[in-house]
Amino acid sequence: MPLDIRVPIGVMLGIMGALLAGYGVLGDHSIYARSLGLNINLIWGTVLVITAAILLTLALRKRRP
Amino acid sequence: MTLSWVDWLLMLVYFAFVLGIGVALKRYTKTSADFFQAGRAMPAWVCGLAFISANLGAQEIIGMAASGAKYGIATSHFYWIGAIPAMVFLGIFMMPFYYGSRARSVPEYLRLRFDEKTRAFNALSFALMTVFSSGISMYAMAKLLELLHVLDSPFRTLGLNPSYIFDTCIAASALVVLVYIFFGGLSSAIYNEVLQFFLIVAGFLPLVYLGVRDAGGWRAMQQSLPSSMTHSWQGFGSASTNAMGVDAFGVAMGLGFVLSFGYWCTDFLVVQRAMAANSMAAARRTPLIAAFPKMLFPLLVVLPGLIALSVPPAHIRPGGSGRSGGLGPSNPVIAIVESPEALPSQGLIPYKLRAGTGQVVYDSDGRAVRDYDLAVPVLLLRYFPAGMLGLGLTALLASFMSGMAGNVTAFNTVWTYDIYQAYIRKGATDAHYLWVGRMATIFGIAASVATAYVAAQFNNIMDVLQLVFAFVNAPLLATFLLGMFWKRTTGHGAFAGLLAGTAAAALHHGLTLPLGAASGVKGGWVAIVHMYPSEMAQNFWTAIFAWTACFVTTIAVSLVTKPRDEQELVGLVHSLTTKPRDEQLAWYARPATLAAIVLAVTLLLNVVFY
Numbered sequence: 001m002p003l004d005i006r007v008p009i010g011v012m013l014g015i016m017g018a019l020l021a022g023y024g025v026l027g028d029h030s031i032y033a034r035s036l037g038l039n040i041n042l043i044w045g046t047v048l049v050i051t052a053a054i055l056l057t058l059a060l061r062k063r064r065p
Numbered sequence: 066m067t068l069s070w071v072d073w074l075l076m077l078v079y080f081a082f083v084l085g086i087g088v089a090l091k092r093y094t095k096t097s098a099d100f101f102q103a104g105r106a107m108p109a110w111v112c113g114l115a116f117i118s119a120n121l122g123a124q125e126i127i128g129m130a131a132s133g134a135k136y137g138i139a140t141s142h143f144y145w146i147g148a149i150p151a152m153v154f155l156g157i158f159m160m161p162f163y164y165g166s167r168a169r170s171v172p173e174y175l176r177l178r179f180d181e182k183t184r185a186f187n188a189l190s191f192a193l194m195t196v197f198s199s200g201i202s203m204y205a206m207a208k209l210l211e212l213l214h215v216l217d218s219p220f221r222t223l224g225l226n227p228s229y230i231f232d233t234c235i236a237a238s239a240l241v242v243l244v245y246i247f248f249g250g251l252s253s254a255i256y257n258e259v260l261q262f263f264l265i266v267a268g269f270l271p272l273v274y275l276g277v278r279d280a281g282g283w284r285a286m287q288q289s290l291p292s293s294m295t296h297s298w299q300g301f302g303s304a305s306t307n308a309m310g311v312d313a314f315g316v317a318m319g320l321g322f323v324l325s326f327g328y329w330c331t332d333f334l335v336v337q338r339a340m341a342a343n344s345m346a347a348a349r350r351t352p353l354i355a356a357f358p359k360m361l362f363p364l365l366v367v368l369p370g371l372i373a374l375s376v377p378p379a380h381i382r383p384g385g386s387g388r389s390g391g392l393g394p395s396n397p398v399i400a401i402v403e404s405p406e407a408l409p410s411q412g413l414i415p416y417k418l419r420a421g422t423g424q425v426v427y428d429s430d431g432r433a434v435r436d437y438d439l440a441v442p443v444l445l446l447r448y449f450p451a452g453m454l455g456l457g458l459t460a461l462l463a464s465f466m467s468g469m470a471g472n473v474t475a476f477n478t479v480w481t482y483d484i485y486q487a488y489i490r491k492g493a494t495d496a497h498y499l500w501v502g503r504m505a506t507i508f509g510i511a512a513s514v515a516t517a518y519v520a521a522q523f524n525n526i527m528d529v530l531q532l533v534f535a536f537v538n539a540p541l542l543a544t545f546l547l548g549m550f551w552k553r554t555t556g557h558g559a560f561a562g563l564l565a566g567t568a569a570a571a572l573h574h575g576l577t578l579p580l581g582a583a584s585g586v587k588g589g590w591v592a593i594v595h596m597y598p599s600e601m602a603q604n605f606w607t608a609i610f611a612w613t614a615c616f617v618t619t620i621a622v623s624l625v626t627k628p629r630d631e632q633e634l635v636g637l638v639h640s641l642t643t644k645p646r647d648e649q650l651a652w653y654a655r656p657a658t659l660a661a662i663v664l665a666v667t668l669l670l671n672v673v674f675y
Contacts, residue, residue, distance in 0.1 A: 003089060005111055005256050009263055012082045016075055016267075016456065023071045023452045031450035035275055041452035044271050051263075 004062065010055035017048025067218050072455025079459045080241065082260065083466065087245025087253045097498040100250030101478040102169060102341055107252075109347035111259055113354030116338040117362075118258035121265065122202055122468020123461055126366050127209070131437035133363075133370025134414055136309050137294030138674055139301075140370070141363040146321040148359055149667045151329035152352040153660045155339070159330050161645050162549050163340055164348040166636050170340075171333040172483040178548045178637045180556030181487075186563060188483035190537045191333060192476055196509055197530060199472035200516025206465040207234035207517065213442055215458065235517055242470050243510050246477070247503055251341060254467070254474040258338075261463040262358070268460025269365045275448040276372035286375045294371065297674045310580075310599030319605025323612040327542035334475040345645055346654065353659040360667050373440040374412040376447075413443045469513065477505040528586040532574065539608045540566020540615030547619050552631065552638045558623030566615030573610040579603050 024042030032039050094100050107115075132140040168174040172191065176184035208231070210216060216230045245253045280286045287295045301313045311319070329335060329352070342348035408415060417426040417436040426434045445457045481502045486493075519526060540563055547554040547562075575591035579600040584590055588603060597603040635641050647655045 003086075003093070003256075005259055008082055008086055008089075008256070009260050012078060012260065013263060013267065015078050019071060019074060019078070020452050020456065027071070027452070034450050035448055035453070036279055038275070040271055040275065040448075040450065044267075044453060044456075048267060051267075 004059045006055045006059035010052045010059065012052075013048045013055070014052030017045045017050075017052060019045070021045030021049065068215065068455060068458075069451035071452050072458065075452075075455035076459050076462065079264070079463060083241060083257055083463075084244055086256050086260070087248045090249030090253045090256070093252065094248065094250050094499075097481070097495050097502060099252070100499050100502050101474075101481065103251040103255055105341060106343050107255060107341045107347075109342055109350040110354055111255060112338050112342045112347065112351040114262045114358070115255040115258040115341075116335055116351050117355040117359050118262045118265075118464075118467055119254075119335055119338055119471035121262075121362075121464055122471075123209075123465040124202060124205055124468065126265070126269075126461065126464055127205075127438050127441055129363075129366040130370040130373070130440040133367035134374050134412075134435070134437045134440050135370070137290070137371065138297045138363070138367065139293075139299075139309060140367045141297055141670075141674065142316055142320060144359060144363050144367075145297075145667050145671055146316060147325040148329060149356050149663060150321060151325040152356045152359065153663055154326060155330045155336070156349045156352040156656055157660050158639075159545070159549060160339060160349045160352070161345065161642065162637055162639075163336060164342070164345050165642065165645075169482050170478050171331060171336055172479055174637075175544075175548070175559075176483075176487075178634070179554075179559045183544070183556055183559045183563065184483060184487070186560065187541070188479050188487075190534065192479050192484065194534045194538075195334065195472040195476040195479070196512045197516055197534070199469045199476075199509070200513040201520055202465055202468045202472070203235055203238055203513055204517040204520040206238060206462070207231045208521075209442070209461075210234045231521070235514055238466060238469065239510050239514050242466060242473060243507065246470055246473050246506050246510075250502065251337070251474050251478070254470045255338060255341060257470060258467045261460075261467040264456075264460045264463045266365065268457045269369070271453060272444055272448060272457060273365060273368050273372070276369060276376065276444055279448070280372055280375045286371060289375045290371065294374075295674075297671065299675075310597065310602045311605055315602060315605045315609075319609050323539065323542060323608040324605065326546075327538060327608070327612075331541045331545050332538075333479060334471050337475055337478065346647065346650060346656070349645070349656040350654065350659060353656055353663055356663040357666075360663070360670060369444050370437070370440045373414050373444055376413055413447055414440050415443070473506060473509050473513070476509040477502045480505040480509070525586060532586065535604075535607070536567045536570040536574070536611070537563075539570040539611030543612050543615035543619060547616070547623075548638070550639045551620075551623075552634055552640055553623055553628050554619060555623045555626040555628055557626040558619045558621075561622040562615040562619030565618035566611040569614030570607050570611035573607045574603070577603055577606070 020041045022045070024039050024045055027041070029039070093104075096104075098104055129140060129143070132143075163171070163174060166174055166177055168177055170188075172184045172188035175187050211230050211234070216233065217227060220227045220230060245257060249256070277283060277286070280289070293299045298313070301311070301316060309316075339348050339351035342351050414435045414437060416433045418424065419426055428434050441461070445454060445461075449457050481498055485501050485505075486498060490497075543566065544559050544563055548559060572591070574588050576589070576594040577597055578584060578589035578593050578595075579587060579597045579602070582588065582600070584593065587600065597606065631641060647657065652658055
C-alpha cells in the first residue's frame with residue numbers, strides 16, 4: 001500500500017467530528033428539537049473524533065515497528 | 066432544503082480529501098499495473114471494504130430503503146441470501162483461479178480459459194454496461210439534488226439561473242471523479258471507496274438510531290407494522306402470500322443462486338477489488354471480510370424504509386411556514402413534497418404525484434401510491450439538524466461518487482486490456498497503455514455524461530438497454546462455473562451457451578408479464594403465455610431460465626467439440642490446479658474459518674428475524 005489509508009480517513013473524520021462537536025457546543029440549541037432533544041452534533045462529533053484517534057493510533061504504531 | 070454554513074463546510078472537507086487522495090497517489094502511479102491493478106499491493110481489509118463499497122452506490126441506499134418500505138424486512142434477502150453465500154463462494158472457490166491465473170480482468174480470464182470470441186463478447190457487453198451504469202448513477206444524483214433543492218439558495222445568492230442546477234451537478238460529479246481516477250487509477254478508487262464506507266456508516270448509523278428511538282424501539286415497530294413486514298420469511302411458502310410475489314424456491318434459486326452468484330462472482334466491478342490484493346490469501350479473504358459489514362447493512366439501509374413507515378404521522382403538522390419558508394422543525398417533509406396533497410396520512414413517505422397535474426397517483430385498488438424513493442431523504446430532513454444534515458448528505462454524495470468511480474475503473478481496465486490491447490494495438494509499451502487508460506477514463510466519463518442526458522430525455526430507451534444487459538448477464542454464471550469446475554468445457558461450448566442463455570432470457574421475458582403491467586418494456590412483447598404476481602418474480606425466473614439454457618447448451622456443445630490440452634488448463638480449472646495451502650496462516654486469517662463464521666452469523670440473523 002503506497003499510502004496508509006488510515007491516515008487520510010482518520011484526519012478527515014477527525015476534522016468532521018471536531019466541526020460537528022464544536023457546532024454542537026457553540027451553535028443554536030433549539031435545532032435539537034428535531035433530533036428528539038439529543039444534541040446529536042456533540043454526541044456524534046465526539047464519536048467520530050474517537051474513531052479518528054483510533055485509526056491514527058493504529059497507523060502510527062505500524063509506522064515505527 | 067436550506068443548508069447552514071456548517072453543512073457546506075463538511076461537504077467541502079469531503080471533497081478536499083477525495084481530490085487530495087487522487088493527487089497524492091499520482092506519484093505512485095507509474096506503470097499500467099499501478100493504474101489498473103493498484104499494483105496488486107492492497108491489504109485484504111482495504112480490498113474488502115472497497116469490494117463492498119463499490120457495490121453500495123446511492124441507488125442501492127435509496128433503493129433498498131424504498132424496498133424496505135414496500136416489502137419490509139424481507140428485503141434483507143438481497144443481503145443474506147442474495148450476497149453472502151455468493152461472496153463466500155467467490156472467496157473460497159473462485160478467487161484462486163482469478164488471482165492465480167494472473168489474468169488482469171474477468172474477460173481476460175475467459176480468454177485464458179476459453180477463446181477470443183468468448184472474451185470479446187464479455188468485454189464489449191461489460192464495457193458498455195459500466196459506462197451506462199455510471200451515467201445512470203450521475204443522473205440519479207443530479208435528479209435527487211434538484212428535488213431536494215440543495216443548491217437553490219447558493220444559486221440564488223450567486224445570481225445564477227436555477228434551471229442549470231441539474232447540469233451543474235452532472236458537471237461537478239464528472240469532474241471530481243475524473244480528477245481522482247485520472248491521477249490515481251484503481252488505487253485512488255479503492256481508497257475513496259474505503260473512505261466512503263466510513264462516511265456511510267457515520268452518516269446513517271445515527272439516523273437509524275434516532276428513527277428507531279422515535280418509533281418507540283424495535284418492539285413497538287413490530288407491533289405497529291404488519292407482521293409480514295418485520296419477519297423475513299413469513300409468507301414465502303407460496304408466491305401469493307408475500308408482497309414480493311415469489312415463493313421460497315424462487316428466492317433461493319433465482320436470487321440466492323443465479324442472480325447473486327452471477328453478480329458477485331463474475332462482475333468485474335467487484336472482482337477487480339479482490340484482484341488488487343497483495344497476495345493470494347488476501348485476495349481470498351477480500352470477499353469474506355466484505356461479508357461481515359454486508360450482512361449487517363440491512364440495519365443501515367433497509368431499516369430506514371421501515372422507520373419511515375412506522376413513525377406516527379403526528380410528527381408531521383402541515384401548515385406552518387410551508388415550502389417557501391424552508392423547513393421548520395415541525396414539518397421537514399413539506400420542504401420536498403411538491404404540494405400538500407402529497408403529505409402522507411401515516412408515516413413519513415409522501416404520496417406520488419402525477420407529473421404536471423399535481424394529482425395523487427392511486428393504484429388499481431384505490432390506494433394512494435407512495436414515493437418510496439423518498440424514504441431516506443425525508444428521514445434525513447426529519448431527524449438531522451444542521452451539522453448532521455451536512456454529514457448525512459455528504460454520505461449520500463460519497464456513495465454516488467464511488468458508485469460512479471467503480472464503474473469507471475472497471476471500464477478503463479476492460480477497454481485498455483481486453484479491447485485496445487487485444488484487438489487494436491498489440492505489443493505497445495507499458496507507458497502507452499497507461500496513457501490509453503487515462504484517455505479511456507476521460508472518454509468513459511464523457512460517455513457517462515452523455516448517458517445521463519439520454520436518461521433524462523428518454524426514460525424508455527434506458528429501460529430497454531438495462532433489460533438487454535440483464536439478458537446478457539443472466540447466463541454468465543453457468544459459463545464460469547463450467548469453465549472453472551469442468552475441464553471438458555470448450556470455448557465453442559461456452560460461446561454457444563452464452564448466446565443460448567441470452568436468447569432464453571429474452572424469450573422468457575417476451576412471453577411473460579408481471580400482473581398489472583402493460584406489454585412492452587415490462588415483458589410480453591412476443592405474446593403473453595404466463596403472468597407473474599410481481600416484477601421481481603419475473604426477474605428471478607428470467608434468470609433461472611437463462612442460466613439453465615446456458616448450462617445445458619454449454620455442456621451439449623462442449624461434448625461434441627474438441628477439448629483443450631490439459632497442460633494448457635493448469636491454474637485455470639479446479640481439478641488441474643493445486644489447492645492453495647492455508648496451514649501457515651493464523652486461524653483467523655484462514656479463508657475457511659472466516660467463511661464458516663460468516664455463514665453461521667448469517668444463519669443466526671435469518672433465525673432472529675424469521
